[in-house]
Amino acid sequence: MTLRTYVISRILLTLPMIFILLTMVFLVIRVLPGDPVLLHFEKQENPEAMEDMRHRLGLDKPLWIQYFDYLAGLFRGNLGESMEDYSSVGQQIFSAFPATLELAIFSMVVAVSIGIFLGVEASKGYGKTRDNVIRVFGIVTYAIPVFFLGMAFQMIFGLGLHWLPVGLRLHPTLDVPAGLNIGGIHFSTGLYTFDSLLEGNIYKFVASLRYLALPSLTLGLVLSGVFIRLTRSNMFETLRLDYVTAARARGLSENAVTYGYAFRNAFLPVLTMMGLQFATLLGGAILTETTFSWPGLGRYIVDRISFRDYTAIQGAVVVFGIFVSFVSLGVDLLYAYLDPRIRL
Amino acid sequence: MDKPKIRKGMLSSIIPGLSSLSQRGLAGWLVVLGLIIVASIVTMTAISPWVAPYNPSTINVGPPLMSPNSQFLFGTNDLGQDVFSRVLSGGGIMLEVSILSVIICLLIGVPLGLFSSYAGGLVDRFFCLIMDSIYAFPGLVLAIAIAAMLGRGVTNMALSIAVVYVPSYFRVIRSQVLSIKEMPYVEAANAAGAKGRTVLSRYIFPNVVPSIVVVATVNFADAILTAAGLTFIGLGVSADIPDWGWDLTNGRRLLSSGTWWVITYPGLMIILLALGFTLMGEGLSEMANPRLRE
Amino acid sequence: MSRPLLAVSDLTVEYWARRGKVRAVEDISFSIGKSETLGVVGESGCGKSTLGLSLMRLVPYPGRIVKGEIQLKGRDVLGFSANEMRNLRGKDISYVFQDPMTSLNPVKKVGAHFVELIRAHEPRVSEKDAVVRTRKLLKDVGIQSERIGDYPHQLSGGMRQRVMIALAIALNPSLVIADEPTTALDVIVQAKILDLLNALRDAYGMALVLITHDLSIVLERSNKIIVMYAGHMVEYARSEDIYRNPQHPYTQGLLKAIPNVELDEQTLNAIAGSPPDLLNLPKGCRFWPRCYCAKEKCREEEPPLANTEPDHYVRCGKYKEVE
Numbered sequence: 001m002t003l004r005t006y007v008i009s010r011i012l013l014t015l016p017m018i019f020i021l022l023t024m025v026f027l028v029i030r031v032l033p034g035d036p037v038l039l040h041f042e043k044q045e046n047p048e049a050m051e052d053m054r055h056r057l058g059l060d061k062p063l064w065i066q067y068f069d070y071l072a073g074l075f076r077g078n079l080g081e082s083m084e085d086y087s088s089v090g091q092q093i094f095s096a097f098p099a100t101l102e103l104a105i106f107s108m109v110v111a112v113s114i115g116i117f118l119g120v121e122a123s124k125g126y127g128k129t130r131d132n133v134i135r136v137f138g139i140v141t142y143a144i145p146v147f148f149l150g151m152a153f154q155m156i157f158g159l160g161l162h163w164l165p166v167g168l169r170l171h172p173t174l175d176v177p178a179g180l181n182i183g184g185i186h187f188s189t190g191l192y193t194f195d196s197l198l199e200g201n202i203y204k205f206v207a208s209l210r211y212l213a214l215p216s217l218t219l220g221l222v223l224s225g226v227f228i229r230l231t232r233s234n235m236f237e238t239l240r241l242d243y244v245t246a247a248r249a250r251g252l253s254e255n256a257v258t259y260g261y262a263f264r265n266a267f268l269p270v271l272t273m274m275g276l277q278f279a280t281l282l283g284g285a286i287l288t289e290t291t292f293s294w295p296g297l298g299r300y301i302v303d304r305i306s307f308r309d310y311t312a313i314q315g316a317v318v319v320f321g322i323f324v325s326f327v328s329l330g331v332d333l334l335y336a337y338l339d340p341r342i343r344l
Numbered sequence: 345m346d347k348p349k350i351r352k353g354m355l356s357s358i359i360p361g362l363s364s365l366s367q368r369g370l371a372g373w374l375v376v377l378g379l380i381i382v383a384s385i386v387t388m389t390a391i392s393p394w395v396a397p398y399n400p401s402t403i404n405v406g407p408p409l410m411s412p413n414s415q416f417l418f419g420t421n422d423l424g425q426d427v428f429s430r431v432l433s434g435g436g437i438m439l440e441v442s443i444l445s446v447i448i449c450l451l452i453g454v455p456l457g458l459f460s461s462y463a464g465g466l467v468d469r470f471f472c473l474i475m476d477s478i479y480a481f482p483g484l485v486l487a488i489a490i491a492a493m494l495g496r497g498v499t500n501m502a503l504s505i506a507v508v509y510v511p512s513y514f515r516v517i518r519s520q521v522l523s524i525k526e527m528p529y530v531e532a533a534n535a536a537g538a539k540g541r542t543v544l545s546r547y548i549f550p551n552v553v554p555s556i557v558v559v560a561t562v563n564f565a566d567a568i569l570t571a572a573g574l575t576f577i578g579l580g581v582s583a584d585i586p587d588w589g590w591d592l593t594n595g596r597r598l599l600s601s602g603t604w605w606v607i608t609y610p611g612l613m614i615i616l617l618a619l620g621f622t623l624m625g626e627g628l629s630e631m632a633n634p635r636l637r638e
Numbered sequence: 639m640s641r642p643l644l645a646v647s648d649l650t651v652e653y654w655a656r657r658g659k660v661r662a663v664e665d666i667s668f669s670i671g672k673s674e675t676l677g678v679v680g681e682s683g684c685g686k687s688t689l690g691l692s693l694m695r696l697v698p699y700p701g702r703i704v705k706g707e708i709q710l711k712g713r714d715v716l717g718f719s720a721n722e723m724r725n726l727r728g729k730d731i732s733y734v735f736q737d738p739m740t741s742l743n744p745v746k747k748v749g750a751h752f753v754e755l756i757r758a759h760e761p762r763v764s765e766k767d768a769v770v771r772t773r774k775l776l777k778d779v780g781i782q783s784e785r786i787g788d789y790p791h792q793l794s795g796g797m798r799q800r801v802m803i804a805l806a807i808a809l810n811p812s813l814v815i816a817d818e819p820t821t822a823l824d825v826i827v828q829a830k831i832l833d834l835l836n837a838l839r840d841a842y843g844m845a846l847v848l849i850t851h852d853l854s855i856v857l858e859r860s861n862k863i864i865v866m867y868a869g870h871m872v873e874y875a876r877s878e879d880i881y882r883n884p885q886h887p888y889t890q891g892l893l894k895a896i897p898n899v900e901l902d903e904q905t906l907n908a909i910a911g912s913p914p915d916l917l918n919l920p921k922g923c924r925f926w927p928r929c930y931c932a933k934e935k936c937r938e939e940e941p942p943l944a945n946t947e948p949d950h951y952v953r954c955g956k957y958k959e960v961e
Contacts, residue, residue, distance in 0.1 A: 016473065017473075017476065017477050017480065020473065020474065020477040021477055021480075021481060024477065024478070024481070024486075025489070028486075028489050028490055028493055029489065029493060032490070032493045032494065139619070139622055139623070139626065140615070140619060142622065143565065143569070143615050143618035143619040143622050144615050144618075145569055145572045145573065145576075145592070145611065145614055145615070145618075146573075147572075147573070147576050147592065148572075148592060148607070148611040148614065148615070151592070151596060151599060151607055151611075152608075152611075154599060155599060155604055240698065241740065242735060242737065242740040242741045243740060243741050243742055243743045243744070245696060245698070245735075245741075246733070246735050246741040246742070246802075247743070248696060248727065249694060249696055249727055249728065249732065249733040249735075250727060250728035250732070250755050250758070250805065251724045251725060251726065251727035251728035251729060251755075251758060251759060252724075252728075252754065252755070252758050253724065253758065256754075256758065260754075278482075279480065279481065279482035279483065280482065280483065280484075282482040282484075282485060283482045283483055283484025283485055283573075284484070286484060286485065286488065286577075287484070287573050287576060287577070290576070290577065291596075301485075301488065302577050302578070305488070305492045305577065305578065305579070306578060310492075310493070313489065313492060317485060317486075317489045320482055320485045321481055321482070321485070324480065324481065324482055325480065328480065
């Protein structure tokens, strides 16, 4: 199948999956508990207020009309209104999203870097101590609850050693990086690191990195186990291949053999794995953001849960799901582009 | 408590099984090690009412926020409860939640997987689409959403975890069934006129069991971590019952004052329990599909 | 003949498999001189490839050389450090692998393989000079130099194998080991490649070890032949002697199995049975289950290597030391 066919069919496949995803969220949030408004108010103290809310949020209409309203609204980009103050959920999510994006990117970078480095190191000494230690490390990091690791890091690096900040995104006295301003047109990504670079403010850049350090290290470490194992086994297979032995037979140095020959082929699966792990990453991000008071979408959801703001929760979950779908679509397309076998 | 009775019956069948496990090389040892860890924790939790020095739920058995000493091995928390006793008895909720979620998954996921892949055609594609969608969704997010809507409690936590995990069972079973379905001995059975049900139960199912066991062990490990996560967010059980997850949540506030013992010990226990199941899972999956020279 | 180029004595290679130890190569001794070809013949699994790899100390883990001596130009190869081995490989000893499709790096252009090789061993050589040398090498093996920019999958099987040979002789080695260099090719190309190898051998004055399962190939083109069975060397002699006076029953069987177009035979004379499982070797001579003249004592004792004629060694219960 040609690249074009694959791209088209893959994009087409995403549509029904997103549709099912939206339906799932609807079922869980609107249908499952019976009456979200009742849940919100907990006790049936104020029937008037409840009716009022139902009406304003459109929750008094028949279920199937609600469903279509929901889908139609999403299509137009309307994520609903908060139960707390009827403000736009979409707005709230929009402002919280970049923080999660930044955390996700850096954590993934950490995870992949650690994973590849340790995976390659492990493959160099099959069965020997180095290999076994790294394998154990990979298994153990997976078993650590991410918030526990986060708290441990906070204790050690923040409170113990005072090296790194333990919460929030930037020191409260600093202004948020504003990004670029070209002739009145404002351009910012919401990613503090990137924006401060755009602004040309090195101090803010370093500061944002410092705040990012512990959260992304925590999340990245927990995620790295998968990449360690993947790189290690891929390197093994590749290192045993004939052309690697042939390269050795020509007297090429171990480094040339490891990185020039074996590594290239181990890389592509890592890319796919990044896409697959993205969903897990987002889940872990929720816990990490809570631990570090990182103002992202994860912390937003947890907040909204304690407020019993179900419409907001619904909006956030939808955004999570769609985000994951697009990332996985992107990874699949990128992989198809890079892997010559699909092209032929 | 039923736990002691059930285990006695299982012990006699486990011990012969253990000896054959250690013959399987490294993989066998992993399983044995994992099993020992898990069994120890289960035992510890079960006998805790008799062994714990203090009642884990009683407040002010000692001065609050006392660091570990000879009287309170792991110190006390802000409510004056003995952390050591809480550690001994805190595994109960997690074990219950994970066992329950595995049972639910087995009851739903296994039959669904068997049925769907054996039936094939539109039915199969329909279920596949649903399962793939759930699978693609970030697991923890979905679990949080479901738990948030259902409310607190062991059953609800187990349910949310189960929903997230069923697709994994489904997929594993399905891939196994699809490959077995084509095997000559299944064809022979069909040709001999065996009913679908018979073929499924006698030929296909026994071959699928090893994979199910592997998925179940991983499920256990994930369930423990997810349960801890749910509790951390506030969707766990109420505060009376000693629970490691709850200790972590509660102890968080105390960190800034340097009170490290309230979260460290329960956290280590969670890691240990999850590790035990993970090791079992690793060992079992190696035994089921030995990787050549790996 | 002065000191031989390569002298191997009592070489033994063990593999540690899950179920036990396997001796893939046991007590092999031979020597080769300059411009000589040694043929190593045997069925799959007899250890001939392992023998070839062990000469370069490239036996993959979990295999190890546990006994023996390898002397190249008088120096003890087994005593070399890792760095010295690396220098040796590709320069003094080189290897031609069996399947050129999997032995060449699929994402590297043909020319890049050469440049990398040359510069790894002679770092002072500029890229330009390396390319010039590459073109000459390609010409020597009969490949148009325009192909220098192609990827391996763009060449035919025969051409790929020529590339591998060119890589092997690029730095003028003293010894070239070719492991089944023609098995992956069709018969006509086979002959051409084998002729090429011999021509290069004469032109460069190197020694050639030709590993194959096909006795007919080495009968004509080699000076000496080793016949291997289940890790043992069962016969070692000059090719003419092997042809005129094959002494080991296995060698005799191999000779008879060569299809002869001129004779009016309808059936192939295969040797009955299959090679033994190296983990479960039979007691006594390893070949007795398939031997047409196995005696009682063959099942009991493993026969030692006997020198029956000048330059003719056999490991069979039938023969005793002549000298």
